[in-house]
Amino acid sequence: MSLEDFRLLRDLVYEHAGLVYDESALMLFDRRLSERLEALGLANYQAYYKYLRFDAHNQAEMEEAVERLTTKETYFFRQEYQLRAFQAELLPRLEEVNARSRRLLVWSAGCSTGEEAYTLAALILESGRFEGWDVRVIGTDLSKHCVAHARRGVYQASSLRATSARDKSRYFLELDDGFHVAGQVKKLCQFGQMNLFDSGRGNLVGRVDAIFCRNVLIYFDVRSRKRVIDHLYQRLSPGGYLMLGHSESLLNLSTAFELVHLRDDLVYRKPLGAERSGGF
Amino acid sequence: MNEDVEVGRALGSADPEERRRAVCRIAGLGPSARVPLLLSALGDNDWRVRKEAIGLTSALGPEPDLLTALAKVFEPGDNVGLRNAAVEALGAFGSGAVEALAPVLATLDADGKKLAVEALGRSGEAGALGLLAPLIDDADPNVRVAALEAVGAVGVSRADEARALLVARLEGAASLEKLAALEALVNIGARLPFEGVEGWLREPLLEHAALALAAQSGDPRAASPLVQALLRARGPEAVCALSDYVGASELARGAASSELERAGERAERLLLECLERRDGEVEAARAALSVVGALGIASGASPAVTWLSDPRCYPEADQALFLLGPRAVPALLGGAASLETETAAACLDLLGRLPVEAVTVEARRRLTSALGSPSPDVVRSALGALIRVGDADCMPALVELLADPQVVGSVEPALVAISQRHPARALSLVQLGAQGAAAHAAALVISALAPAGKLTGLDRAELTAFCMQLLRSTSPEQRRAALLGLGELGEAEALDAVRFALADEEQAVRVEAVRALGRLEAEDHGSVGVPALLEVVAEARDAVLLLASLRALGESSDPRALAVLGPLVRSTDARVAVAAVEALSRHSDPRRLSSLFDGLHHGEPEVVKASMLAIAAEPDPRVIVHLGACLDQSAWDVRRLAADLLGREASDASAALLRARLGVEQDPMVKEALSRALEATGQRRSRPPRRPQGEI
Numbered sequence: 010m011s012l013e014d015f016r017l018l019r020d021l022v023y024e025h026a027g028l029v030y031d032e033s034a035l036m037l038f039d040r041r042l043s044e045r046l047e048a049l050g051l052a053n054y055q056a057y058y059k060y061l062r063f064d065a066h067n068q069a070e071m072e073e074a075v076e077r078l079t080t081k082e083t084y085f086f087r088q089e090y091q092l093r094a095f096q097a098e099l100l101p102r103l104e105e106v107n108a109r110s111r112r113l114l115v116w117s118a119g120c121s122t123g124e125e126a127y128t129l130a131a132l133i134l135e136s137g138r139f140e141g142w143d144v145r146v147i148g149t150d151l152s153k154h155c156v157a158h159a160r161r162g163v164y165q166a167s168s169l170r171a172t173s174a175r176d177k178s179r180y181f182l183e184l185d186d187g188f189h190v191a192g193q194v195k196k197l198c199q200f201g202q203m204n205l206f207d208s209g210r211g212n213l214v215g216r217v218d219a220i221f222c223r224n225v226l227i228y229f230d231v232r233s234r235k236r237v238i239d240h241l242y243q244r245l246s247p248g249g250y251l252m253l254g255h256s257e258s259l260l261n262l263s264t265a266f267e268l269v270h271l272r273d274d275l276v277y278r279k280p281l282g283a284e285r286s287g288g289f
Numbered sequence: 290m291n292e293d294v295e296v297g298r299a300l301g302s303a304d305p306e307e308r309r310r311a312v313c314r315i316a317g318l319g320p321s322a323r324v325p326l327l328l329s330a331l332g333d334n335d336w337r338v339r340k341e342a343i344g345l346t347s348a349l350g351p352e353p354d355l356l357t358a359l360a361k362v363f364e365p366g367d368n369v370g371l372r373n374a375a376v377e378a379l380g381a382f383g384s385g386a387v388e389a390l391a392p393v394l395a396t397l398d399a400d401g402k403k404l405a406v407e408a409l410g411r412s413g414e415a416g417a418l419g420l421l422a423p424l425i426d427d428a429d430p431n432v433r434v435a436a437l438e439a440v441g442a443v444g445v446s447r448a449d450e451a452r453a454l455l456v457a458r459l460e461g462a463a464s465l466e467k468l469a470a471l472e473a474l475v476n477i478g479a480r481l482p483f484e485g486v487e488g489w490l491r492e493p494l495l496e497h498a499a500l501a502l503a504a505q506s507g508d509p510r511a512a513s514p515l516v517q518a519l520l521r522a523r524g525p526e527a528v529c530a531l532s533d534y535v536g537a538s539e540l541a542r543g544a545a546s547s548e549l550e551r552a553g554e555r556a557e558r559l560l561l562e563c564l565e566r567r568d569g570e571v572e573a574a575r576a577a578l579s580v581v582g583a584l585g586i587a588s589g590a591s592p593a594v595t596w597l598s599d600p601r602c603y604p605e606a607d608q609a610l611f612l613l614g615p616r617a618v619p620a621l622l623g624g625a626a627s628l629e630t631e632t633a634a635a636c637l638d639l640l641g642r643l644p645v646e647a648v649t650v651e652a653r654r655r656l657t658s659a660l661g662s663p664s665p666d667v668v669r670s671a672l673g674a675l676i677r678v679g680d681a682d683c684m685p686a687l688v689e690l691l692a693d694p695q696v697v698g699s700v701e702p703a704l705v706a707i708s709q710r711h712p713a714r715a716l717s718l719v720q721l722g723a724q725g726a727a728a729h730a731a732a733l734v735i736s737a738l739a740p741a742g743k744l745t746g747l748d749r750a751e752l753t754a755f756c757m758q759l760l761r762s763t764s765p766e767q768r769r770a771a772l773l774g775l776g777e778l779g780e781a782e783a784l785d786a787v788r789f790a791l792a793d794e795e796q797a798v799r800v801e802a803v804r805a806l807g808r809l810e811a812e813d814h815g816s817v818g819v820p821a822l823l824e825v826v827a828e829a830r831d832a833v834l835l836l837a838s839l840r841a842l843g844e845s846s847d848p849r850a851l852a853v854l855g856p857l858v859r860s861t862d863a864r865v866a867v868a869a870v871e872a873l874s875r876h877s878d879p880r881r882l883s884s885l886f887d888g889l890h891h892g893e894p895e896v897v898k899a900s901m902l903a904i905a906a907e908p909d910p911r912v913i914v915h916l917g918a919c920l921d922q923s924a925w926d927v928r929r930l931a932a933d934l935l936g937r938e939a940s941d942a943s944a945a946l947l948r949a950r951l952g953v954e955q956d957p958m959v960k961e962a963l964s965r966a967l968e969a970t971g972q973r974r975s976r977p978p979r980r981p982q983g984e985i
Contacts, residue, residue: 145785153794160763192724199761201792212824213792215785
């Protein structure tokens, strides 16, 4: 892949999904997309670029390309300190706020293969606060393969490397083909394919009480991050929480959120009474 | 040394294998070098070399030089091997053989003519009849016999012509020629009057051919000699003739049946004995199976079952048992229990193809018990049969099989079909909270019953909750079934779950979500899914989803849909515009009409036609004016449809519009439609009284 090819493809990916790559990603592009040239019988990356631009099946191929570029590895109970804060401090607050509706909706935005969504469901169950409530954990990802994997809920041991023996026995069933997420956890989770860059699709999740969008913003440039954060803000109920990755923040992106200091973490909250975003 | 010289030398080798290998090398030589070498090989004294040469000749194709050389072989000569090989090689060239032999035939001696005639017979070309006709009357008896045989071989496609040639030769011919002519008539499938054939039945030499012709006649009088022949004969000819006879007509079947009955048990026993011979030729067995099926001989069912596992006779055995219908059931039940899986599978399959009323309770029980067979083929056959004839009792066994990946693809359609026939029992499978195979079964039942509005008798709230749970399934089919159910139930509380299904990774699920959204209703019957559908339309990224949303919006009759659908009528994407028109046509708001009128000005004729069809039934007086304007559109199919639609109006205005257009229309198809429409308007209304002459 020449630098020129890389730039053309990179800009196309940005246009489609808002994902940003600098020139150091040339090798990544070449490694992950070369199989597509073969599969489509194309001679070079210029032909692939034309295919993505003009072919009748370009949308499906664009999804395939983006999927190959973004698939990331994750595991259960990742960034444990943040999860502890969610369980110990945020869930009690949400229980109080939603006591009347008895509904709780949490969104794992950019859920990859579902480990985070299932982790959140397990923590909600573990808290013992929401019995008889309408609880849903929604996981969305750009990759349809990841979503299908998440739905299956079957994982290899490496995905459970940060899972305690107690949680393993409580929330998983070990079978020949791997660790199956337990029925009571699966029951709470729903998965779907969604591009966070795409505002219309965000509406499909409804109003949520908490959003986990960890290590996702790093794929976007500042303009796209602002757009994504705006969508997330609109999806949150007033008083709802936004959790980002440990190296991510809303600095220079949004002033619409309040910063909430928890014992173990800092999280963002949509102000109570806020109905429409401002200040982006 | 040149290759052709070398090949020539190799062809002269004493070693037949070397000569055979040399034949293979001829293909690589130039056309002029090839022909003499090929002829040399065709005349080789070793059959393997000749065979190789014949194969190569066919592969090289009908080259003119080669054809001429092969035809020349029939000139006087004493190489018998070469001449026989030439017959075979030329015959394979079809019309090429006819062309090559036409100029030389008259110049050949009797032996040469006979061989040329054989080559013509092998050509299979009806075009050879012209060359063969004079040879039927050749001075040489061998040529005459060969010519008659050749007419039988090539005359099928021009049977009348061939039959005339053959029948003309029968009168006064020698016995061998008569036999050749009769056999040729059999070969071309000629139906001679029985009275013409009857006499030859008494001539031992001609009897077999005469029997076959009697069978082909289909005459009821032929039944007796055919059954008598069965009683006498040892070879397969008699039963083959009887088989042809019962296939000739209903009348023949009736006559054969009576005659067999008259002949008593022995005739039936002899017929069934044909089904017992398993070694060697199975011609008699095939024929006997045809007779058993055609005449409904129940005692033949069990032997027929034994032939189901023999590929040589499977079609005839299957057909015989199928025709026996209910009378075959006991034998099929026995066969279904066979340890031979092919027989068991074929019997189960047949049970499923019998008329439903022929399938007994015991047969259904056997089909269900076959689901436990260790053979997937047997299980699949039983499942195929249950699709047609299965009752509710087999449902639990089917549910169990859903867990078997080898047969699950055959279980699903069976469960769906039976659910549709037995909805009440099927609904008992919808166990709320079910998982695994039970959830799978519930999904199938829902997808079978929801489209027909048969999800009744269960608690709607519980069923809604179950369907929402089913939406979390890993199987797209189950998620789709859940949405079908939710759409049918229409409960507003499913809105969030259904809307989120628009983010499903499978398009079929997303489309089903769109349909379901159009059907969710609040307690006041307002459409709660419309805002989500409007968002899909506004997003307009996925064409399939967009079109489905437009349809769903049309069905919703929600006033908010009008504002979206109206402008889409003008969409440059004809699919979208047509979908918007169709959706508007289902909408009940009278304001939709002005949007539909917009569609009449679309650049794409399909949109215009859809709009015309949508407004045609409207009572609005403007409709006729708009349809009349469509008579002037440039697309002929639009004008024709406008004529058809105006023809349905019974008004002076529509007749006037049609008449005016008829005066200027050039397209013959549209003109015809205009005339037809005018006629129709005249038929539907009483003519206005003619004005008295001179009155203004």
